[in-house]
Amino acid sequence: MASQDPSVQIDRDHGRTRVRPEGRWTLIADPDGRQRASEALAEIEQPSQAEWDLRGMEALDSAGALLLWRLWGKEYPAELQCHEQQRGYFERLAGLAGRIPEPPGRWWHPLVRIGEGLYHALQAGGQMLLLLGQILVSTGYALRNPRFLPWTELSATIYKAGLRSVVLLGVINFLIGMVMAYQMGLEIAKYGANTAIIGVLSIAMLRELGPWITAIILAGRTGSAITAEIGSMHLTGELSALRTFGVSPVLRLALPRVLGLAIAMPLLVVWADFTGMVGGMVVADASLGISPSLFLERLPHDVELVNFWIGVAKGVINGVIIGLVASYYGLYAQPSTESLRRQTTASVVTTLSLVLVLDAGVGALLAGAGLI
Amino acid sequence: MADSRIDPVIRVAGLRTRLGDRLVHSNVNLEVGRGEILGVIGASGSGKTALLKQVAGLLQPESGQAEVLGVDVHRASWSEARELRKRWGILYQNGALFSALTVFDNVAFPLRELARYGEALEEDMVRELTWLKLAMVHFEPEDAWKLPGELSGGMVKRAALARALALEAELLFLDEPTTGLDPILAREFTDLLGELRKELGLSGLMISHDLDALASLGDRIAVLGEGCILTTGSLEEVAQVDHPFIQDLFTPTRGQERMYRLSHPGN
Ligand SMILES: Nc1ncnc2c1ncn2[C@@H]1O[C@H](COP(=O)(O)OP(=O)(O)O)[C@@H](O)[C@H]1O
Ligand SMILES: [Mg+2]
Numbered sequence: 001m002a003s004q005d006p007s008v009q010i011d012r013d014h015g016r017t018r019v020r021p022e023g024r025w026t027l028i029a030d031p032d033g034r035q036r037a038s039e040a041l042a043e044i045e046q047p048s049q050a051e052w053d054l055r056g057m058e059a060l061d062s063a064g065a066l067l068l069w070r071l072w073g074k075e076y077p078a079e080l081q082c083h084e085q086q087r088g089y090f091e092r093l094a095g096l097a098g099r100i101p102e103p104p105g106r107w108w109h110p111l112v113r114i115g116e117g118l119y120h121a122l123q124a125g126g127q128m129l130l131l132l133g134q135i136l137v138s139t140g141y142a143l144r145n146p147r148f149l150p151w152t153e154l155s156a157t158i159y160k161a162g163l164r165s166v167v168l169l170g171v172i173n174f175l176i177g178m179v180m181a182y183q184m185g186l187e188i189a190k191y192g193a194n195t196a197i198i199g200v201l202s203i204a205m206l207r208e209l210g211p212w213i214t215a216i217i218l219a220g221r222t223g224s225a226i227t228a229e230i231g232s233m234h235l236t237g238e239l240s241a242l243r244t245f246g247v248s249p250v251l252r253l254a255l256p257r258v259l260g261l262a263i264a265m266p267l268l269v270v271w272a273d274f275t276g277m278v279g280g281m282v283v284a285d286a287s288l289g290i291s292p293s294l295f296l297e298r299l300p301h302d303v304e305l306v307n308f309w310i311g312v313a314k315g316v317i318n319g320v321i322i323g324l325v326a327s328y329y330g331l332y333a334q335p336s337t338e339s340l341r342r343q344t345t346a347s348v349v350t351t352l353s354l355v356l357v358l359d360a361g362v363g364a365l366l367a368g369a370g371l372i
Numbered sequence: 373m374a375d376s377r378i379d380p381v382i383r384v385a386g387l388r389t390r391l392g393d394r395l396v397h398s399n400v401n402l403e404v405g406r407g408e409i410l411g412v413i414g415a416s417g418s419g420k421t422a423l424l425k426q427v428a429g430l431l432q433p434e435s436g437q438a439e440v441l442g443v444d445v446h447r448a449s450w451s452e453a454r455e456l457r458k459r460w461g462i463l464y465q466n467g468a469l470f471s472a473l474t475v476f477d478n479v480a481f482p483l484r485e486l487a488r489y490g491e492a493l494e495e496d497m498v499r500e501l502t503w504l505k506l507a508m509v510h511f512e513p514e515d516a517w518k519l520p521g522e523l524s525g526g527m528v529k530r531a532a533l534a535r536a537l538a539l540e541a542e543l544l545f546l547d548e549p550t551t552g553l554d555p556i557l558a559r560e561f562t563d564l565l566g567e568l569r570k571e572l573g574l575s576g577l578m579i580s581h582d583l584d585a586l587a588s589l590g591d592r593i594a595v596l597g598e599g600c601i602l603t604t605g606s607l608e609e610v611a612q613v614d615h616p617f618i619q620d621l622f623t624p625t626r627g628q629e630r631m632y633r634l635s636h637p638g639n
Contacts, residue, residue, distance in 0.1 A: 092504055
């Protein structure tokens with residue numbers, strides 16, 4: 001194989017240098033060949049002043065051509081003889097001179113980044129409100145023209161987001177109910193106020209934990225799925241296809257998901273309340289000696305019904321938030337996998353932040369109204 | 373091609389493919405000689421893409437074998453397979469560009485991957501090679517920072533071709549290279565393929581229904597149908613074969629007929 005290795009013949013006479021590369025100059029995936037070629041070329045003095053004859057080469061690839069071109073200082077040498085095929089590379093390389101655009105720059109200054117982040121957050125907030133408005137208008141339109149109500153998508157959302165979450169949500173809430181009852185029970189037993197567990201656990205479960213756990217599970221399970229689903233429609237051109245048929249993506253995609261979640265979430269909250277309290281009851285029975293019948297008997301006295309309704313209302317609000325945010329990030333995705341990744345993450349993070357902020361806000365409002 | 377028997381770059385023998393519960397190929401045999409491009413035609417769903425995937429080692433056959441550049445693609449060792457993959461390029465039907473990367477990074481991708489095998493090119497070299505590849509397919513440098521989602525159909529094909537050629541492939545697999553392009557762009561792309569093929573001495577397997585592409589690039593045409601190669605020959609020979617799909621394919625379109633009448637007023 002030695003004869004095929006890239007090598008260079010150099011003839012000098014009367015102050016003129018003739019360079020004749022030989023062998024196979026297919027260097028793109030051949031690091032040894034590149035090494036050998038570079039070493040051979042390094043021996044040439046003033047390469048761009050020399051006469052080059054490439055016709056003795058067995059093969060030349062673009063990496064080989066580029067190596068020579070760079071050696072010549074990115075222009076033709078004093079004299080060049082080569083085959084037509086080889087000349088193609090150099091013509092293209094010459095044609096590129098001065099035409100290579102700078103990559104689009106990015107500002108990395110921290111202040112710029114903060115400003116950018118703030119701008120994007122505000123923009124997202126504005127666009128989300130806009131989408132909410134569009135959904136409300138679409139709802140109004142669909143109510144006046146019921147044939148436009150996307151029943152199939154609505155029932156699909158309720159089934160996929162609601163029914164399919166039942167087992168997971170039930171198991172998790174049951175366990176959380178048990179853990180909470182056990183931990184609270186340890187403290188409460190110190191004061192001998194064992195029956196207080198009924199009120200404490202139930203209020204925590206009905207007002208906060210039930211809606212919260214449901215929102216967390218649904219944001220992770222359904223919110224991310226909605227963003228990924230709608231977002232990937234950008235990649236496949238399905239969104240444009242929908243519009244071609246005069247179908248509004250807001251009405252057909254966002255509305256049923258928001259509405260479906262607003263219907264399914266409160267029901268799931270009820271289910272979460274139920275399983276959580278059953279879990280708590282089991283532990284209360286075992287570790288605090290409070291039988292389920294006592295638990296159920298005391299429940300209406302210790303816990304006002306409004307706590308239950310507050311939790312259910314939170315379920316409706318959280319459902320709207322999850323559906324709205326998830327649809328927003330899906331509809332505003334770019335057709336690239338990177339954007340899809342970003343949007344799905346943002347969807348879940350934003351949903352949970354909003355749920356938390358609204359939860360705190362509603363809590364403060366209710367406290368102000370004396371409804372605690 | 374006279375030398376196709378002596379030095380085949382692709383040899384498929386007794387290939388049998390099952391996809392799901394459908395027997396797509398029952399017995400496919402074909403050969404592609406060095407420097408030759410074999411055009412493959414066949415009805416939609418006849419298993420053309422599946423054949424290409426078989427030859428590229430992306431599908432596992434039920435029986436039979438596919439040999440590329442002397443290596444059995446389904447039984448090659450990991451390192452043999454890698455050496456092989458460096459020597460061929462695949463142009464997928466829809467381009468299959470990485471949607472998260474700019475055109476530039478798409479074309480640079482195979483070059484940068486070399487670093488993982490201890491064959492790294494310096495980044496300077498990678499950049500200049502990428503520009504050279506883009507120039508080879510006449511891709512405007514100004515568009516190189518665009519994402520695939522922002523490209524027109526013709527640009528996608530060019531970018532995908534540049535990526536397929538990034539490692540100096542000597543063998544090209546083309547899946548419907550001109551489908552989805554308007555006739556002018558299709559002809560331009562066909563010309564580009566012809567030009568590069570001459571310059572780089574490429575061989576290839578080309579799936580296409582574009583008569584123009586078949587006529588100017590296909591040295592021989594193979595017809596895939598009923599799970600095997602029905603016939604192989606020049607475009608003219610294949611056009612004579614009495615098979616409903618072939619007759620349909622070669623029936624002049626209404627547009628062609630009217631253009632013919634326009635240029636031959638006597639008929
Ligand atoms: N992953 C798959 N699973 C099952 N069947 C498939 C799969 N991919 C393709 N097929 C079937 O195999 C047949 C051949 O497909 P393909 O090779 O794509 O056809 P074409 O000739 O149009 O390129 C088709 O009938 C298709 O439905
Ligand atoms: Mg196909």
